[in-house]
Amino acid sequence: MQAEKATTIYEKSKPGRRASTLPVLDVPDVSVEDLLPASAIRKTPPRLPEISEPEIVRHYNKLSRRNFDLDSGFYPLGSCTMKHNPKLHERAAALPGFARLHPLQSSERAQGALELMYNLEGALSEITGLPHVSLQPSAGSHGELAGVLLTKAYHEDRGETRTKVLAPDTSHGTNPATVTMAGYETVKVATNERGGVDLDDLREKATTDVACLMLTNPNTLGLFDENIEEIAKIMHDVGATLYYDGANLNAVMGISRPGDMGFDIVHMNLHKSFTQPHGGGGPGSGPIAVSERMAPYLPKPRIVKKEGRFRYDFDQPKSIGRLRGFQGNFGVFVRTYAYICSLGGEGLKAASETAVLNANYMLEKGKQNERVNKYLPVAFDRTAKHEYVLSAAESKRQLDVRATDIAKRLLDLGYHPPTIYFPLLVDEALMIEPTETETMETLDGFIEALDQILEEAEKDPAFVQNAPYTTPVRRLDEAAAARSPVVTQDLDLLP
Ligand SMILES: Cc1ncc(COP(=O)(O)O)c(C=O)c1O
Helix, strand or coil, X not given: CCCCCCCCCCCCCCCCCCCXXXXXXXXXXXXXXXXXXXXXXXXXXXXXXXXXXXXXXXXXXXHHXXXXXXXXXXXXXCCCCCCCCXXXXXXXXXXXXXXXXXXXXXXXXXXXXXXXXXXXXHHHHHHHCXXXXXXXXXXXXXXXXXXXXXXXXXXXXXXXXXXXXXXXXXXXXXXXXXXXXXXXXXXXXXXXXXXXXXXXXXXXXXXXXXXXXXXECCCCCCCCCCCHHHHHHHHHHCCCEEEEEECCHHHCCCCCCHHHHCCCXXXXXXXXXCCCCCCCCCCCCCCEEECHHHHHHCCCCEXXXXXXXXXXXXXXXXXXXXXXXXXXXXXXXXXXHHXXXXXXXXXXXXXXXXXXXHHHHHHHHHHHCXXXXXXXXXXXXXXXXXXXXXXXXXHHHHHCCCHHHHHHHHHHCCCCCCEECCCCCCXXXXXXXXXXXXXXXXXXXXXXXXXXHHHHHHHCHHHHHCCCCCCCCCCCCHHHHHHCCCCCCCHHHCC
């Protein structure tokens, strides 16, 4: 079944149709020319769509139903933690005292907002086990940049010039990108057969010209590094810092803390671990938490509390400076704070435990399914944390059906596909993160969907190779779509 082609609202336009009409003027008519300078007046009227109200409503309603989002179905996008966003948090963020606050409001008149940010910093400090927090960075990758710049400031302050940053070959692409932006060279560290950092390789590469090691723990294979204390020691012995990419914090909240593992700097993805609607570049937040020795370099201003009042402290002479206008994405802070307060410490721990349980349940369920286990074996068969990675290498070899074909066919079956071809060290990777907010039936359904796809592929590989069949757009040239997207329409070319 081929989905109906979308039309633009301009194609639906008919001269003379209106959504609403204005009442007859009850004041004297004044011409626009008398009100505006000639330079501000258009030469031709704008081409606006002429359309009735029901048509407008149906048009946008129909378009919105073409979106796949967390409210429409399961979204096991590995490493992205797409978990349910409780609607209560939306109500909190929409409270007029928060939503209508002007960013230039004086701190005296924004005490409630400052208090929320101050308390949120305290909660994030508790969760990470590190004493100082800045909420400014507005994405995980932005937090990474802040953290690496902090490392640079720290070493420069000590009169040291370091040129390299280490990152495991499982690291997220933003890690090496950050390293380059901060003016360092990335040095890859190998992964051992258990899916952790190869200690021999690390020891060889941990030299005194290394500024830091960027590590995700659990990593993007969903595996907790069993040697984290030794790794911290190796890095600290050469004077380097240890950076925690906290995108996978959903696996460890309330259970283990990066600060206790020896990390100096952590970024958190509030838009992942702390239930924010995200995707499509939508508002994120990547606060950083740091140890005492890194605190002087944090972005400024910091929020301080004195005699019961909150204010901004700009007196931070060693700060790396401001990272963005104002304080960050404030609405995200409100939702995060609501999440932390509504769950409490025990609730956060239960969320992580359930995320880990769900991932391992699904992993085992897949192993017990003969077809899934045969064609899509687990890449590193260990107890996972909140996500795990399958390899479609066997499916490719035996059925000529690749990870991308399976991902496309999942769309037809009503699932958002998992992350594919990442991490790079797994051939034909499918990285699955079920999160704690999904039911057992949903998890079972996904394994059944994989089984169905593989059965279809056994009978007729071309059927799976040509999926999807039900989406508005079939197979895209993905590189061209990402690199040269066409997102505007020339009105003159419309019928
Ligand atoms: C492991 C890891 N690190 C860093 C990031 C970057 O975070 P952001 O997308 O907020 O920039 C991600 C995002 O998916 C991630 O999974």
